[in-house]
Amino acid sequence: MEGKMMETSISDNVSTRLQRIAQLAREDPDRKLLSLAYHIDIEFLREAFRRTRKDGATGVDGRTAAAYAADLDANLQSLLNRFKSGRYYAPPVRRTYIPKGDGRTKRPIGIPTIEDKVLQRAVVMVLEAVYEQDFLDCSYGFRPGRSARGALEALRQGLMSMGGGWVLDLDIKSFFDTVDHRRLRSFLDRRVRDGVLRRTIDKWLAAGVLEAGSVSYPDTGTPQGGVVSPLLANVYLHEVLDTWFEGEEKGRLTGRAFLIRYADDVVLVFSNEADARQVKADLVERFDQYGLSLHPTKTRLVQFHPRRPDDDRRGGPRGFDFLGLVHHWVRSRRDGWEVKRKTAPSRLSRTLRRQAQWCRRYRHQSVAWQHAKLVRALRGHDNYYGYPENIYALKHLRYWLTRIWKKWLMRRTRRSGLNWERFNHLLRRYPLPPPRVHAAG
Secondary structure, X not given: OXXXXXXXXXXXXXXXXXXXXXXXXXHOOOOOEOOOHHHOOHHHHHHHHHHOOOOOOOOOOOOOHHHHHOOHHHHHHHHHHHHHHOOOOOOOEEEEEEEOOOOOOEEEEEEOOHHHHHHHHHHHHHHHHHXXXXXXXXXXXXXXXXXXXXXXXXXXXXXXXXXXXXXXXXXXXXXXXXXXXXHHHHHHHOOEOOHHHHHHHHHHHHOOEEEOOEEEOOOEOOOOOOOOXXXXXXXXXXXXXXXXXXXXXXXXXXXXXXXEEEOOEEEEEEOOHHHHHHHHHHHHHHHHHOOOOEOOOOOEEEEEOOOOOOHHHHOOOOOEEEOOEEEEEEEOOOOOXXXXXXXXXXXXXXXXXXXXXXXXXXXOOOHHHHHHHXXXXXXXXXXXXXXXXXXXXXHHHHHHHHHHHHHHHHOOOOOOOOOHHHHHHHHHHOOOOOOOOOOOO
């Protein structure tokens, strides 16, 4: 009980400090904050450690969160001393790769050390208090109280309100690898001038990448996987895209338009085709100024209107993907049209491949253990993809996952004898949960 009271007190104290920072930033949007690092003390780092994911992969030092927590106060005090004195060394991140949504290509991920994660979390907590007062409503990625589901619902409501339009689906080519450090520093200068924080951020930007036994030092980019990288990415695109579109570009358009951004996943919707094409051309020039570029084939302009009488002859209205879901028009019960969403085929295929790999790897674990993990995975999937209109894809996932699970249980031994009759008996004891849908939003 005493431990819980102490933890609550620490969290409250940190929360109060963050509220003060937010108030200063909110009261004067043009103010350059010179003194922020003093808010970070041992109490603040302890809260940062509490908020840091503990089950992630280890960094270049191989140190686990459990090992770091074994002497937590001493480790945090050492970290604090090095941070405040400027002696903190940012170790290289360990690079690994995860599949992209298409399942054919892979995305590089940089894994920091546990100590790096804790300090990055502390710095992000301070920077969030500042930048949450500046970021626009069109931005949803990696922000407190916001989510991909919020972005999806805002997109749907905007499309419904506009009655469809022209959707510019942006693909920023290798965004996280091409962020210009000099430009990023200039953006940070507009708000955060604290020397301790800025020197530490520079160290993270300059930290190398360990891959295949050698360390490289890219002069652009922020490694995906780092705790601080999403916030720095938001700062960059806030300046390059969000404020430019909302404050400058919109005023030159003849029709309605809106932007939805989740990190570097962006869609812009226009009521007029001419506006959409003009903004697409302007974006090429705008991005070029800041070291970014649009992918020439993945960036698409899609006409997205409800079905018209001659659509069948022309192949029907086209849909588009955003955040792993295909958006398309369907006729509603009231003889109107509404936007619906279903799992993108590439995402469904990727999920099944991952589950097949998982079932193969852990086929010798107990059935009860496997069942608990599979149930958890399905619940997580439903939490994101569980829209009522997506029920077919949810059932499709379970249909194939059942067969994948049976396949690898059969291969536990050469003579498993696990036919469908025995497997169905096992499923009665360890059933996979039915799809769970939830309201939009």
